[in-house]
Amino acid sequence: MNPVIGLDIAKGESQGQAFLDKGRPYGKSFTVHHTQEGLEAFHSFLKLIEEESKQQPMVILESTGHYHLPVTRFLEDHNFLFVVVNPILSYQAKKSSSLRKVKTDAVDAYALCELFYKEDFQHHKIRGIQLLNLRNLTRQHDAVTGLYIQIKLQFQAVLDQVFPEYKGVFGDLHSAVSLRTLLEYPTSDAVLKAGKAKISEKIASLCMRRSESWAMDKADSLLAAAERNPFRKAPFQSHLISLEMYVSMLLHYREHLTALEKQIDALANEIEEYKIIQSIPGIGEKIAATIISEVGEIDRFNHPKKLVAFAGVDPSVHMSGKFTATINRITKRGSSRLRHTLFLAVLCSLRRSGSKKLKAYYDKKISEGKPHKVAMIACVNKLLHWIFALLRRKESFLDMA
Numbered sequence: 001m002n003p004v005i006g007l008d009i010a011k012g013e014s015q016g017q018a019f020l021d022k023g024r025p026y027g028k029s030f031t032v033h034h035t036q037e038g039l040e041a042f043h044s045f046l047k048l049i050e051e052e053s054k055q056q057p058m059v060i061l062e063s064t065g066h067y068h069l070p071v072t073r074f075l076e077d078h079n080f081l082f083v084v085v086n087p088i089l090s091y092q093a094k095k096s097s098s099l100r101k102v103k104t105d106a107v108d109a110y111a112l113c114e115l116f117y118k119e120d121f122q123h124h125k126i127r128g129i130q131l132l133n134l135r136n137l138t139r140q141h142d143a144v145t146g147l148y149i150q151i152k153l154q155f156q157a158v159l160d161q162v163f164p165e166y167k168g169v170f171g172d173l174h175s176a177v178s179l180r181t182l183l184e185y186p187t188s189d190a191v192l193k194a195g196k197a198k199i200s201e202k203i204a205s206l207c208m209r210r211s212e213s214w215a216m217d218k219a220d221s222l223l224a225a226a227e228r229n230p231f232r233k234a235p236f237q238s239h240l241i242s243l244e245m246y247v248s249m250l251l252h253y254r255e256h257l258t259a260l261e262k263q264i265d266a267l268a269n270e271i272e273e274y275k276i277i278q279s280i281p282g283i284g285e286k287i288a289a290t291i292i293s294e295v296g297e298i299d300r301f302n303h304p305k306k307l308v309a310f311a312g313v314d315p316s317v318h319m320s321g322k323f324t325a326t327i328n329r330i331t332k333r334g335s336s337r338l339r340h341t342l343f344l345a346v347l348c349s350l351r352r353s354g355s356k357k358l359k360a361y362y363d364k365k366i367s368e369g370k371p372h373k374v375a376m377i378a379c380v381n382k383l384l385h386w387i388f389a390l391l392r393r394k395e396s397f398l399d400m401a
Contacts, residue, residue, distance in 0.1 A: 282349030
């Protein structure tokens with residue numbers, strides 16, 4: 001016998017269906033609540049199926065964000081094997097299983113069991129805690145960076161209505177010194193009333209590593225900006241409230257991002273693959289950390305083409321009868337975060353200080369008449385093949401064009 005249990009995962013609970021063997025469903029569908037009590041009851045059911053079939057059942061389920069994590073963690077803790085299916089694959093299987101338009105959780109769980117017998121699935125390989133922690137941190141960094149960029153745009157819109165000339169005072173408008181100075185002197189009127197001595201003293205206290213003459217120069221620049229500014233006072237009090245709020249949020253996000261970067265760097269340095277990926281010219285710390293955390297253990301892939309498909313940069317194929325499509329876009333069905341990071345890695349590698357090998361490969365594709373984007377995707381594909389080989393052999397990259 002080859003028993004399997006299909007689980008259609010939802011928030012807080014799952015609908016299940018058991019099969020003892022192909023074409024032999026066991027009982028009716030059942031519900032598994034994602035609580036300790038519900039999972040213990042599910043464990044008893046797993047043991048019942050094991051006694052009935054004389055073999056430990058496999059569990060098959062979809063990857064559904066974070067909703068499936070309580071179930072998979074429970075299965076790992078109790079040493080049960082399971083298969084996590086790409087939702088696209090399971091959706092196509094459900095769609096082709098019947099002509100009737102029926103969509104219920106019980107039907108979906110039944111279809112997952114049937115899919116298990118049609119395909120040759122490998123059980124899910126438990127990923128290392130270090131890599132999972134690194135993946136969570138890099139994803140959190142990306143999420144906070146996205147919020148930080150949004151707040152920057154809103155902050156600049158308000159600043160344009162209060163103190164537009166302030167933008168040229170500091171080299172980096174969003175630096176901690178710049179933001180804290182603006183928090184202290186948000187309007188031209190506040191700057192002019194304070195005077196040069198008080199402003200330079202404040203700036204010096206905010207950036208003690210710089211000289212007093214630098215602080216004096218910045219005070220002069222701020223006073224000149226205040227003189228040029230079209231608004232002496234804020235037109236609306238609401239603008240000042242918004243400006244103070246956005247500055248505080250930007251400072252808060254900067255602290256979070258700095259803390260995350262330190263944690264990512266400390267964790268990544270404990271992983272051997274981190275240095276291997278960085279041996280490719282043009283790939284820095286952040287990109288290397290994201291790549292290894294998204295790829296995970298390289299032994300999950302037995303061929304570089306599977307890693308390419310996981311990243312979603314494999315070409316789609318469209319053939320029907322005598323027709324064969326000549327324009328084949330990439331599938332984009334894999335990890336979007338990995339795909340985006342690899343594209344950035346290629347951009348960095350094509351710079352002067354980047355990889356000579358990759359630059360030569362890019363130039364070759366361009367000389368063949370390929371458009372820039374096509375050549376870039378080809379470089380991403382080539383980079384993935386290199387990453388697969390380097391991680392498999394645990395070797396550093398040798399860049400000789």
